[in-house]
Amino acid sequence: MSEMSETTLSAAPAPLPVQPPPGCPFEPPAEFAALRTAEPISRISLPDGGWAWLATRYADIRAIFGDTRFSSDTTIPGYPLGGMTGGHTTDHRGFIRRDPPEHTRLRRMVTREFMVKRVEALRPEIQRLTDELCDAMEQAHGREDGAIDLVEALALPVPSLVISLLLGVPYDDHDIFQRLTGKLLSRTIPDDERETARGELRGYLHQLVSSKEAEPGDDILGRLIVEQQRTGEITHDDVVAFAALLLIAGHETTANMIGLSALTLMRDPESADRLRRDPGLIRGAVEELLRFHSIIRNGPRRVATTDVEIDGHLIRAGEGVVVAVPSANRDETVFPDADRLDVRRPNAQHHVAFGYGIHQCLGQALARVELQVVIGTLLRRFPTMRPAVPDEEIPFRTDMAIYGCHALPVTW
Amino acid sequence: MKITLDADKCCAAGQCVLIAPEVFDQRDEDGIVVLLDDAPPAEQHEAVREAAAICPAAVIEIHA
Numbered sequence: 001m002s003e004m005s006e007t008t009l010s011a012a013p014a015p016l017p018v019q020p021p022p023g024c025p026f027e028p029p030a031e032f033a034a035l036r037t038a039e040p041i042s043r044i045s046l047p048d049g050g051w052a053w054l055a056t057r058y059a060d061i062r063a064i065f066g067d068t069r070f071s072s073d074t075t076i077p078g079y080p081l082g083g084m085t086g087g088h089t090t091d092h093r094g095f096i097r098r099d100p101p102e103h104t105r106l107r108r109m110v111t112r113e114f115m116v117k118r119v120e121a122l123r124p125e126i127q128r129l130t131d132e133l134c135d136a137m138e139q140a141h142g143r144e145d146g147a148i149d150l151v152e153a154l155a156l157p158v159p160s161l162v163i164s165l166l167l168g169v170p171y172d173d174h175d176i177f178q179r180l181t182g183k184l185l186s187r188t189i190p191d192d193e194r195e196t197a198r199g200e201l202r203g204y205l206h207q208l209v210s211s212k213e214a215e216p217g218d219d220i221l222g223r224l225i226v227e228q229q230r231t232g233e234i235t236h237d238d239v240v241a242f243a244a245l246l247l248i249a250g251h252e253t254t255a256n257m258i259g260l261s262a263l264t265l266m267r268d269p270e271s272a273d274r275l276r277r278d279p280g281l282i283r284g285a286v287e288e289l290l291r292f293h294s295i296i297r298n299g300p301r302r303v304a305t306t307d308v309e310i311d312g313h314l315i316r317a318g319e320g321v322v323v324a325v326p327s328a329n330r331d332e333t334v335f336p337d338a339d340r341l342d343v344r345r346p347n348a349q350h351h352v353a354f355g356y357g358i359h360q361c362l363g364q365a366l367a368r369v370e371l372q373v374v375i376g377t378l379l380r381r382f383p384t385m386r387p388a389v390p391d392e393e394i395p396f397r398t399d400m401a402i403y404g405c406h407a408l409p410v411t412w
Numbered sequence: 413m414k415i416t417l418d419a420d421k422c423c424a425a426g427q428c429v430l431i432a433p434e435v436f437d438q439r440d441e442d443g444i445v446v447l448l449d450d451a452p453p454a455e456q457h458e459a460v461r462e463a464a465a466i467c468p469a470a471v472i473e474i475h476a
């Protein structure tokens with residue numbers, strides 16, 4: 001990204017808005033609503049001194065996501081790397097940071113693993129895991145008669161157990177990969193610390209993949225080794241990149257959606273009762289919760305590979321774009337009364353919480369089933385569950401690329 | 413209603429299968445969309461239109 005000249009320095013644009021309005025933890029940053037009307041394509045400054053465009057309207061955001069002239073390749077000069085979190089941006093990067101034809105080739109090696117019927121077949125197993133964790137929660141609550149941290153007891157273990165099982169990563173190692181993923185997704189730790197965590201995760205997965213090469217199991221990594229690596233389609237390093245991407249993307253996201261969803265339903269007894277009375281509404285309610293919470297807060301990002309006009313704005317080749325998913329999902333022109341959680345909203349599924357275009361979330365069917373099962377179970381088994389502390393004491397993840405609660409003390 | 417697909421563009425997000433399971437399915441090998449019914453009955457039309465609107469890769473084409 002080009003340096004700001006001295007004359008424009010005084011008017012350096014504001015950084016990406018990330019803080020919810022004071023006292024309103026469920027609202028996206030207030031700046032978005034103003035930008036959508038006044039300046040839907042605006043400039044933001046990045047922590048590395050560069051700048052990028054910020055898109056805030058639903059229509060523009062769908063147009064950008066849907067246009068492959070906006071590249072996801074982090075190695076293209078001009079890609080807005082400043083303040084970015086997550087996995088590798090180098091040769092080790094996963095397909096989320098690649099363009100077609102490489103993106104298509106690699107994504108298609110794992111699409112069948114996450115397709116709707118495969119995921120539906122997992123529903124009973126996800127229900128079983130959820131019930132076991134709920135049993136344990138009940139026992140702990142009876143013993144301690146105090147607060148239970150819903151994040152630690154349920155929200156994080158469900159998606160983490162499921163993705164470990166699917167990939168063939170030993171869940172016993174969850175302390176290791178949860179700690180490292182936590183660091184990778186922090187916006188506030190120093191870059192070198194994030195780099196160290198990235199190296200550590202890679203080291204861990206490198207060893208894991210090596211042992212699986214000797215003895216591939218009946219799981220996603222095993223199948224990648226047997227079907228793709230042994231036939232020369234991909235290398236050891238590619239398998240490691242798949243593992244890192246799927247492991248990172250697969251658990252913190254759903255975990256935070258579970259925590260936030262449970263909390264909003266505890267505070268909205270009318271919606272909760274409606275869902276308890278008619279569980280058939282849960283599927284639509286999950287779409288609305290995905291729209292309402294829009295947990296991806298630090299991107300996605302793209303770089304223009306050629307000059308592109310979006311809504312009358314010229315975005316030049318080599319300029320970066322940050323896409324404000326939470327803003328698109330509160331766009332009143334698409335979602336009337338957008339700031340209200342309406343579990344029966346007819347077009348909730350039009351949200352872009354999973355992105356849009358060819359990079360749209362690979363794990364969305366899985367995330368949906370996990371959310372449907374966990375929310376349905378909580379409503380049924382813990383109808384009187386409530387936060388054990390006042391709102392101001394809930395540690396919201398304003399420091400992370402993925403929003404949610406660090407912890408959620410509950411009682412019932 | 414007549415439906416055609418540009419399956420080369422499909423990214424296997426699976427949303428069409430969730431919305432209109434009687435019309436769309438996913439191929440076992442790679443999750444790519446397959447059409448179960450290219451001229452679905454009237455009661456499916458709304459779901460098919462919704463699937464086309466939501467499809468992230470604009471794969472589904474509807475011909476009146």
Ligand code: HEM
Pocket residue numbers: 072095096097107163245246247249250251253254257295296300301352353354355356358359360361362363364366367
């Ligand atoms: C509620 C939970 C989730 C949310 C909100 C979410 C959100 C997203 C978003 C916004 C993208 C698009 C990124 C971009 O365009 O650059 C994405 C991509 C992706 N997600 Fe998810 N995700 C969730 C759960 C999952 C799960 C459970 C998995 C399981 C493996 C997963 C795997 C992926 C992968 C592999 C990609 C990259 C797809 C590509 O580049 O083609 N996600 N996700």
